[in-house]
Amino acid sequence: MLKSSFCGAIAVLMALAGAARAQDPAEMVKKGAQAYRICAACHSLQPGVHLSGPSLADLWGKKAATIGDYGRYTEALKKADIVWDEDTLNAWLANPQAMVPGTTMVFRGVEDDQTRVNLIAFLRQALAPGGTAKVVKDGLIPERMAEGPSPQDLSSLGANQRIKKIRHCGDAYHVTTADGAEFPFWETNVRIKTDTSARGPQKGEPVLLRAGMAGDRVFIVFSSLAEIGSLVAEKC
Numbered sequence: 046m047l048k049s050s051f052c053g054a055i056a057v058l059m060a061l062a063g064a065a066r067a068q069d070p071a072e073m074v075k076k077g078a079q080a081y082r083i084c085a086a087c088h089s090l091q092p093g094v095h096l097s098g099p100s101l102a103d104l105w106g107k108k109a110a111t112i113g114d115y116g117r118y119t120e121a122l123k124k125a126d127i128v129w130d131e132d133t134l135n136a137w138l139a140n141p142q143a144m145v146p147g148t149t150m151v152f153r154g155v156e157d158d159q160t161r162v163n164l165i166a167f168l169r170q171a172l173a174p175g176g177t178a179k180v181v182k183d184g185l186i187p188e189r190m191a192e193g194p195s196p197q198d199l200s201s202l203g204a205n206q207r208i209k210k211i212r213h214c215g216d217a218y219h220v221t222t223a224d225g226a227e228f229p230f231w232e233t234n235v236r237i238k239t240d241t242s243a244r245g246p247q248k249g250e251p252v253l254l255r256a257g258m259a260g261d262r263v264f265i266v267f268s269s270l271a272e273i274g275s276l277v278a279e280k281c
């Protein structure tokens with residue numbers, strides 16, 4: 046009897062020690078930084094850098110769907126009456142679809158309670174004034190993760206990628222690059238994109254990106270929608 050209660054006491058002490066370890070704030074932030082990796086696929090911590098999802102800077106205390114000039118919020122999130130704090134973030138990160146049905150945050154949620162607590166502790170620190178620079182300096186996340194996966198800078202590519210002429214003939218786009226080479230691509234293998242940001246192609250000079258090992262699939266990226274009409278000639 047005595048022995049078992051002694052073991053019980055030891056077990057309780059060990060559990061308490063374990064809980065105390067889990068609550069160590071620096072450790073929580075560190076673990077939260079690991080968990081943040083998954084968010085960095087779609088979000089930046091830098092103000093004004095909107096990727097697939099809105100920048101998370103300035104999140105605390107804000108009403109949902111009001112972060113700066115992100116223009117792709119769903120009606121569902123705009124109508125949800127949510128102010129971001131520990132509790133609302135906890136519910137959101139557990140299951141975004143359950144909290145806001147119809148949200149385009151295509152993310153199935155962080156199931157583990159402690160992982161969410163850690164993640165929120167990390168966001169508290171990273172989004173405090175000067176916090177993003179600090180979490181990078183402390184080595185909690187690499188700088189490119191704080192930035193988020195911005196698209197490739199297309200504004201100064203080499204002559205073999207800058208396009209001088211595009212004509213469409215039959216089932217093909219014939220693309221001439223600034224180094225004088227001309228390539229035909231089957232139209233089904235060509236994906237036309239625009240990048241209107243400052244990192245997009247120069248005006249009047251769309252760029253050619255290879256999109257697969259074989260090199261037969263390509264992206265042609267224009268600096269504006271109008272250029273797609275004005276720079277592609279239907280000509281055989």
Ligand code: HEC
Nearest residue numbers: 084087097098109110111112118119122148149150151152
């Ligand atoms: C697949 C891309 C993707 C991933 C991964 C993702 N998000 Fe999102 N997130 C979005 C999109 C898109 C929205 C806007 C949703 C809407 O308008 O319904 C959003 C919205 C949010 C919002 C609300 C912002 C506001 O302005 O109200 C928060 C907070 C957020 N995400 C945090 C996170 C965190 C933390 C993670 C990691 C656990 C994460 N997201 C993972 C794409 C993503």
